[in-house]
Amino acid sequence: SLVGGGGGDHSPLCGGRAAVRRPASALVVGPGAGASAVAAALHGRPEYGLRPVGLADTAPATEADGGALPLLATHEDIRRAVIQNSVGHAVFTRPPEADERTASLVRLFQDHGCRLWLADPAGTARITGMRVAHPTDQLWGYAVQPLLPRPARPLERWAKRGIDTALALVALLAAAPVMGACALAVRIWDGPGVIFRQERVGLYGRPFTLLKFRTLRADEHEAATRWTVAGDRGMSPVGSFLRKSSxxxxxxxxxxxxxxxxxxxxxxxxxxxxxxxxxxHPGYEARHRMPVGITGLAQINGLRGDTSIEDRARFDNHYIDTWSLWQDLWILARTAASFFRFRLGGS
Structure with missing residues (x-):
């Protein structure tokens, strides 16, 4: 087995005697006394090959007690600890999807190549969003499971990219007359500078330059720190129409x-x-596990403009957790249908 079976015969969690001599750095992730107990077990039992270097608490600070270990309260504290300590393992004390904050840490650890484990102090955890890599075993009496994320389905992801590129090229050609008319209207009504460029955050938090038709007048601009919606006073009738129609x-x-x-x-x-x-909103950062899009599950459910950010994040994370090519095609069909309804309705 990966971890100790019984009768005091323990094999290292990481595998091999070298792991005992040079234990790998690990973070224990979870709230309260349960996480502290798992961290103490790892610290006191070097035969498992893990050396806890911090406790990433997922509960209010008043409930946490890291003991001799640094208590990591924020996402940035955890990221810094992973980098500084070359952390290779994250030991969760309850399922990663148990709450939004815990779920948001999964991507951080995966991005840094960490292995994920569940050491459940109560022995009652049920895992739905992750799959068990090996049968349940034990870590000094605690039920433990090595975890893997849901299969990445690389072929489907490549197919998504290929379909997106092909459809986008076809759409660019088909929409060329409409785009030309939009550009001309913006130029005549609002002056020079037809295309608006702005930094946005994409996959894994990487910035990129987003392109749009300009919807504010030449003497106005969409500030990087001001929330703007389709009723802004600086928006011309052309700009208002472009935004309402998308x-x-x-x-x-x-x-x-x-x-x-x-x-x-x-x-x-x-x-x-x-x-x-x-x-x-703790679940908001988890949205960046997936490439950002022109439309999405939140948008076809009416969550555009000045609507609930919490609701949007919930829909976005549900889309990511249940993603499939068929769902993408369904969302595109719903988006197209809503666009044509807008045109026919004349609103």
């Missing part, structure tokens, strides 16, 4: 061709608001 998003088809975005995915936001929303 025609201002058409240049983002080129973002899709370049690989900055996908056709379907969480909508990208400005860095200032990503930082702000990630602090207020």
């Amino acid at each position: 025609l201002d998003e058409l240049p983002q088809l080129w973002n899709v061709v370049r690989g900055d975005m996908a056709l379907v995915g969480p909508r990208p936001e400005r860095p200032f608001f990503v930082a702000k929303f990630s602090t207020v």
Whole structure:
């Protein structure tokens, strides 16, 4: 077995005697006394080959007691500890999807090549969003399971990228007359500078330059730290129409061709608001596990403009957790249907 079986015969959690001589750095992730107990067990039993270097608490600070270990309360503290200590293992004390904050840490650890484990102090954990890599065993009496994320399905991900690129190129050609008319209207009504460029946050938090038709007048601009909606006083009738109809998003088809975005995915936001929303809504940062998109599950459910950020994050994470090519095609069909309804309704 990976970990100790019984009768005091323990094999290292990481495998091999070398792991006992040079234990790997690990973070214990979880709330309260349960996480502290697992950390203490690892610290006192070097035969498992893990050396706890910190406790990433997922509960209010008043409930935590890291003991001799550093207590890591924020996402940035945890990221810094992973880098500084070359952490190779993350030991969760309850399922990663148990709450939004815990779930958001999974991507951080995966991005840094960490192996994920579940050491359940109560022995009652049920895992739905992750799959068990090996049968349940024990770590000094605690039920433990090596975890892997749901299969990455690389072929489907490559297929998504290929379909996105092909559809975006076809859409660019088909929409060329409409885009030309939009550009001309913006130029005549609002002056020079037809294309608006702004930094947005994409996959894994990487910035990119998003393209849109400009919807504010030449003497106005969409600030990086000001929340703007379709009723702004600086918006002309042309700009208002472009936003309400989503025609201002058409240049983002080129973002899709370049690989900055996908056709379907969480909508990208400005860095200032990503930082702000990630602090207020723990599940918001987890949206960046997937390429950002022109449309998404949140948008076809009416969550556009000045709507609930918490609701958007919940829909976005549900889309990622249940992603499939068929779901993408369904969302694209719903988006197209809503666009044609807008045109026929004349609103």
